[in-house]
Amino acid sequence: MIPWLAMMAPTAHAAASSGSAKRVIYLFMSGGMSHLDTFDPKPKKKDVMGPMEAIASNVDDVFVGQHLPETAKVMDKVCVINSMTSRQGAHEQGTYIMHTSYAMRGTIQHPSLGAWAMKMSGRINPEIPGYVAIDSSQEVTSGGFFGAKYAAAPIGSPEAGLKDVHRSGAVSEDAFERRLALADRLNEKFHGRFQNADVGAYQELYREATRLMKSEDLKAFNLAEEPESMRKLYGSGRFSQGCLLARRLVEHGVRFVEVQLGGWDTHFDNFAGVRGRCQEFDQAYAGLLRDLESRGLLQDTLVVVATEFGRTPEIKEEHQLGRDHHPSAFSCLLAGGGVKGGMRYGETDSKGAKVRSQPVEVQDFNATIAHALGIPHEQVVMSPSRRPFRIADQGQPVMEVFA
Template identity: 55%
Template sequence: MYDELKKLDELSRRKFMQYSAKAFLGVGLSSTLGNNLWASPTGPMPTAKSVIYIYLSGGMSHIDTFDPKPDWEDQGPVEAIGTNVPGIQVSEYLPGLAQRMDKLALIRSMTSTQGAHEPGTYFMHTGYAKRGTIRHPGLGAWLNSMSGKTNSTLPGNIRIGGSNNAPGGAGFLDSKFEPLHLGSPDKGLPYVKRHHSIDEIEMEERLQIAQMMDLSFHKKYPSKKVNAYGDVYAEAIKLMKSSDLEAFDLNKEPQSVRQSYGNSNFGKGCLLARRLVEHGVRFVEVTHGGWDTHNDNHEKLTELTNPLDQTVSALLDDLYYRGLLEETLVVIGTEFGRSPILDGNAGRNHHPKAFSCVLAGGGIQGGQVYGATDERGDSVAENSVTVPDFNATIAYALGLPIDKVVYSPSGRPFRVADKGQPITALF
């Protein structure tokens, strides 16, 4: 038994010890053994191993969701409801999350300097305002660059939904840290099977011929970007032969679990995200779009919040009962809030001055509210949190060295979250 255990890699040994401890002692070892296995050598002790980042594209109305203002005349028809944490209220659109408030930390004092969608989304994903030709890395790229993958076969950074060219990619880091984009969560990973007319021997022969033909080119142009193409091919072949491909197959889930997440693309995306982090993917972003409610704000929000509430509630429960919530940081982010005043089309306009984001799991203490807005939800009244602060908090949970300076190819210095400081009170 001991000889077999020695043959396992470090992560597999850790999992074996965790399962044994739970079976024989009724305890888990993650708090004493696990965290340092995925830590950055120069960062703080991590509280999270992986991230599921839920991005609400378009700008979520904070006063109609996580920061209701029942006494404000333009609050509209939505009412505030109590949660399972006394003294904390959320919108009636979120009854499921209201009953899971003990797992959530609401940040009601977010503020941004970017009031348009594209620069706001870029800022939220990178912690930097977009300037010139420099492309800043997203958190998934920083994580895999600084801390590495925990599954050598699967990509460490995956994006589900949204645009393939959305910000938050590898930026100036190596292209291997670029997120793998999946347009549809229930179609699996495309183009990973050999054509039926080609057997494995012929496949190997073709690869060898391709390598020989590329050899002179690689010698003549030995750059990182050129070598990255070879790395991509090698990683793709390894993945083609791996049993980890099952992680992308939602049909492996019981029907009851799939129903709990809902039948929307967003629901399927979050279920896939859970499967991926369960298989060792470090960073998964799931996009839920449509939050740009300039017209008929409340009517649209009833359609948008229903899958949000059902799916995130199911995700939190699923992670919790699988023992994954303590090591998975769940993030709900958006580029800005919406104006407290309703316009002539019963809509709300862009409002970067004050908005809300949410964190759960991954060492975050649930059942709390950080910061506050004024009586209308117009301005931050207490404990302002900038976008770089928010990103620094995520990086801090992952054990990344937020003060470490990394130089771009042009020689310019950058940090994971610029000058942002983590909100340590949330942990």
């Protein structure tokens, strides 16, 4: 089944507690973003920082890496969680648990956070997909045991938008409608004989997909409608334009959008790698927060910056000043959606090697996202095999970060 078609099925709604956020933009830094070179610098430790410098932000006592000058100007809108910790030190496993709250198992595929948001809260705009992933892996944006209808609609290039949603120019509107009517007649007997949930769901997907093709809200996926000044605000890179597309999507009622920026796996030549990644992230992230705020969307849109783990304080001379994987301590960010801006939560030791205070497990971080969305993190949902699951497993929300 085509993944974006799968999103067009009806969603299940569940009672949810009050929350400030209605939508999430989830920015995933794939590869393991170095916390020391970005949001947890140690200015007095030259052996840890190497050639990287820390710069002041617009918040007292909050410093960022030197390649984040625009981000430094918007830190009053951001909560930095410096005490993230995980036991998953491999990319695939770390990425999976960050997206699902559960360790990988060969016997089950767990739903992603976006799938949980759809399952528990449903779509905001019934005309378009409620969960979209831009440049992200379908393995970690799937519906898991909730089923394909809760998986993300995948987008590769932000410029290309959502594919396969336009009627071929060679087929007239009348001809298209005749073909749909013929398909319905051919399928009618089959649907009558096999009246089960899967067949019924596919039939509804089919109907919703054709409605989507005619929807005015398809323009949400078209970056060509943005003025050049707005595109310059975000920057010209693929991730930058993905962030701009994410803003367009939440503006049109998409509940959960993920945008991925890869290339953070800096075993070799860490400082050149971080500089390149930060140059694209910096302008896009700052532009996104400013844009959302100017439109009155930041107060009910939670913007998340996450990664699978951090990088070691030790700098590998033999690897051209590289840093290795470091799950024991790393940083993630939250902004908007009822979260306090201009604050740091938790602390690492003087080298950024271990969490010194207020540790936040991956599951706690995901429970915090759930709380922001008004999703009860303690609510149990049974899998088809009758096993109990929760959106954040045993995690508890970090209530101190909320205003």
